[in-house]
Amino acid sequence: MLVAKVDNALRLSAVDRKATSLGLAIGQPLANARAMLPDLKVVATNDPADMKLLTQIADWCDRFTPYVALDGPRHLLLDVTGVAHLFGGEQAMLDRIRKSLQVQGFALRGALAGTAVAARALACYRDGTAIASGEEEQAVRPLPVEALNLGAVTTHALRRAGLKTVGQVASRKRSELVARLGAATLAILDEALGATAKPITPRRPPPDYWQEENFAEPVATEELIRATLNSLTSTLAKTLEQQGQGARRLEAVFFRADGAVRRIAIEMGAPTREPAIIDRLFREKLETLADPLDPGFGFDLIRLCVIRVEPITSEGVDFDAATNAQSEISFLIDRLTARFGSHRILSFQPNDTHIPEEAWVAIPAQHARPSKLSWRKMQKEKDAPRRPPRLFKKPELVDFTTLQHFTWRKARRIVTQCEGPERIAMEWWQHETRQPPRDYFRVEDGEGRRYWLYCRGIPSQWFLHGVFA
Amino acid sequence: MKNLDKTVCTPEQTLCMSGPPSDICPRRLKNLETLKVLFNKPEFKQSSTRTPLGHGDIDFCLKGGIQHGVLHEVFAVTGHEASATGFVAGLAARVAADKPLLWIRPDFSAQEFGELSPIGLLELGLDPIRIFLLGVANASDGLRAAKDALSCGALGAVVIEISGNPKILDLLASRRLTLAASQKSVTAFLLRFGAQPGASAAETRWLVRGSASQAQGEDWGHPVFKVELVRNRHGKTGLWFMEWNCDGRIFQSSTADHSAVVSASAN
Numbered sequence: 001m002l003v004a005k006v007d008n009a010l011r012l013s014a015v016d017r018k019a020t021s022l023g024l025a026i027g028q029p030l031a032n033a034r035a036m037l038p039d040l041k042v043v044a045t046n047d048p049a050d051m052k053l054l055t056q057i058a059d060w061c062d063r064f065t066p067y068v069a070l071d072g073p074r075h076l077l078l079d080v081t082g083v084a085h086l087f088g089g090e091q092a093m094l095d096r097i098r099k100s101l102q103v104q105g106f107a108l109r110g111a112l113a114g115t116a117v118a119a120r121a122l123a124c125y126r127d128g129t130a131i132a133s134g135e136e137e138q139a140v141r142p143l144p145v146e147a148l149n150l151g152a153v154t155t156h157a158l159r160r161a162g163l164k165t166v167g168q169v170a171s172r173k174r175s176e177l178v179a180r181l182g183a184a185t186l187a188i189l190d191e192a193l194g195a196t197a198k199p200i201t202p203r204r205p206p207p208d209y210w211q212e213e214n215f216a217e218p219v220a221t222e223e224l225i226r227a228t229l230n231s232l233t234s235t236l237a238k239t240l241e242q243q244g245q246g247a248r249r250l251e252a253v254f255f256r257a258d259g260a261v262r263r264i265a266i267e268m269g270a271p272t273r274e275p276a277i278i279d280r281l282f283r284e285k286l287e288t289l290a291d292p293l294d295p296g297f298g299f300d301l302i303r304l305c306v307i308r309v310e311p312i313t314s315e316g317v318d319f320d321a322a323t324n325a326q327s328e329i330s331f332l333i334d335r336l337t338a339r340f341g342s343h344r345i346l347s348f349q350p351n352d353t354h355i356p357e358e359a360w361v362a363i364p365a366q367h368a369r370p371s372k373l374s375w376r377k378m379q380k381e382k383d384a385p386r387r388p389p390r391l392f393k394k395p396e397l398v399d400f401t402t403l404q405h406f407t408w409r410k411a412r413r414i415v416t417q418c419e420g421p422e423r424i425a426m427e428w429w430q431h432e433t434r435q436p437p438r439d440y441f442r443v444e445d446g447e448g449r450r451y452w453l454y455c456r457g458i459p460s461q462w463f464l465h466g467v468f469a
Numbered sequence: 470m471k472n473l474d475k476t477v478c479t480p481e482q483t484l485c486m487s488g489p490p491s492d493i494c495p496r497r498l499k500n501l502e503t504l505k506v507l508f509n510k511p512e513f514k515q516s517s518t519r520t521p522l523g524h525g526d527i528d529f530c531l532k533g534g535i536q537h538g539v540l541h542e543v544f545a546v547t548g549h550e551a552s553a554t555g556f557v558a559g560l561a562a563r564v565a566a567d568k569p570l571l572w573i574r575p576d577f578s579a580q581e582f583g584e585l586s587p588i589g590l591l592e593l594g595l596d597p598i599r600i601f602l603l604g605v606a607n608a609s610d611g612l613r614a615a616k617d618a619l620s621c622g623a624l625g626a627v628v629i630e631i632s633g634n635p636k637i638l639d640l641l642a643s644r645r646l647t648l649a650a651s652q653k654s655v656t657a658f659l660l661r662f663g664a665q666p667g668a669s670a671a672e673t674r675w676l677v678r679g680s681a682s683q684a685q686g687e688d689w690g691h692p693v694f695k696v697e698l699v700r701n702r703h704g705k706t707g708l709w710f711m712e713w714n715c716d717g718r719i720f721q722s723s724t725a726d727h728s729a730v731v732s733a734s735a736n
Binding site: 326331345356362380383386389390391417447450467469 | 598601715
């Protein structure tokens with residue numbers, strides 16, 4: 001027995017079979033139910049946990065079709081267009097899904113129809129039916145108006161008007177319905193009757209290409225998993241080649257026999273369809289997973305999806321050395337990305353500002369494209385560097401009270417040379433509160449170390465920003 | 470890793486391995502370059518390409534310049550980490566020329582010694598477009614990545630920053646790096662901060678600290694390093710003052726030449 005707070009009152013939100021037989025119903029206030037049955041066992045609703053469970057079931061459903069959508073708090077929609085024949089027809093597929101979920105301990109209702117709304121209505125009132133596309137009208141007409149799931153207000157209005165079944169609603173004039181209920185309601189009605197069909201919104205972007213392998217006996221050994229991935233890759237590569245496409249992002253989905261689903265994605269800097277490269281990247285990724293792939297009792301389905309494709313422009317073997325070098329580098333970057341993550345391998349791009357720490361951005365090398373800006377030196381010809389090669393992200397406070405020496409990291413450094421100031425004003429249009437300008441000095445100590453210090457504000461505070469070579 | 474050990478073997482073994490029933494990775498046997506390496510064991514053949522640094526005495530000691538396709542170790546004197554960074558940047562710029570450069574640095578290093586600044590490196594004479602930065606969590610990740618990167622022949626050089634003396638960086642690890650470097654002739658530089666020199670297979674070992682500039686006032690002068698070549702497998706060692714010319718991208722002897730070659734026999 002579940003209870004939830006609805007309209008500021010505790011009402012029953014879910015009841016089990018035994019409670020139903022004793023006369024309890026969803027929507028009843030808890031106080032009434034308690035009055036009827038004093039020793040009622042009540043549990044508070046946990047919506048996030050319900051949602052999580054539904055998501056897990058949706059993950060499990062991914063094995064039947066990649067088009068799985070969450071619908072409301074309790075429904076799942078599966079678009080099985082073009083896949084039902086793999087499971088022996090629509091009725092057989094529906095029976096199989098229902099049976100597998102019942103075996104796992106879920107109580108469920110399911111139906112299959114040509115449109116999402118019709119399928120949902122049938123699932124609630126005609127559990128287990130699968131009807132062919134075009135027969136929705138006949139099947140849905142006798143159902144009560146609640147089956148349309150129009151919301152409490154509209155349903156109530158229809159009942160008050162004496163329209164108790166979907167068929168009765170549909171028999172009214174369309175203009176009347178639009179005037180009374182709005183065009184959106186009419187669209188739902190049309191969909192329920194199979195007149196129009198709206199595509200569902202899948203949870204994940206559907207892959208452009210995919211290839212899968214089913215196992216009668218779950219596989220658990222690493223060699224077998226690797227060999228499967230290998231064969232899937234080569235099959236996909238052939239398809240991609242026919243289409244003149246290359247993959248930028250690939251995902252391997254492992255469906256465990258006990259329902260758990262694990263997804264592993266790799267990404268490439270340039271479109272590729274070379275099975276050897278894809279294989280190598282998956283190996284790198286699988287080797288370095290923080291929580292390794294746990295086969296448990298084995299995987300019964302392995303699927304390889306191409307999530308993002310791009311056309312490959314240059315065809316065939318390239319004899320140009322520069323292009324080869326470029327592709328070698330991008331393969332290295334892909335490997336390092338697969339191993340360490342794309343935020344780890346960076347390349348630099350100039351940024352149009354004179355603030356020293358913001359003069360560049362480090363972006364994932366895999367996504368780097370040539371920048372329109374060019375790098376600008378601050379130093380003149382034959383001059384010493386004016387910017388240090390090592391810069392602290394957060395400038396460190398130093399004690400610089402006398403001109404002879406300063407203290408940084410608890411060590412006193414004697415100043416032998418000092419050059420400056422170079423004034424850098426802060427960008428007033430970037431910050432709401434005005435930042436004081438910085439006066440930068442290059443300072444050398446007795447041991448030949450060169451520091452980059454700045455002072456700021458009144459009374460002035462000294463910071464060490466970087467160290468020169 | 471096992472395969473790497475196996476390449477260190479005698480020629481007789483090599484011949485057996487090149488037959489069809491071999492347990493060595495077939496990918497490795499594929500190219501002629503690898504076979505060459507296999508045949509020239511026990512001391513596998515090293516590429517003899519050298520780039521002169523520009524400093525006459527040092528180039529003489531190095532038999533013509535810094536060698537490609539081997540491992541070089543640069544130790545920073547404590548407190549002179551930025552100088553060592555500049556020195557390695559100079560070496561890498563000389564060796565890599567127009568090829569890209571991979572710089573591997575642990576996250577800790579960016580906190581402690583400052584993040585690498587592309588503007589600063591640009592002013593030293595390196596093109597930021599050709600620098601890739603890999604941040605790693607620890608030394609073992611860094612070494613693994615380095616070994617992988619050295620197998621990419623399109624790279625000019627790989628710089629691996631390591632702070633302290635991690636256990637993982639032992640003689641074996643440095644041998645592996647040397648071997649990986651020799652395969653595609655990509656030069657590896659180990660940049661060591663706060664470390665004590667230990668046993669290693671490095672070709673050269675340098676001890677670097679900054680040195681006071683001779684110029685006064687506004688003209689600040691190019692970076693000057695006090696460099697001690699403490700180990701050189703194929704030549705003499707010594708102590709020099711070097712200046713890095715940012716415009717010419719070349720080392721030169723410091724204007725106030727207080728250098729004196731301290732000759733010692735090669736080990």
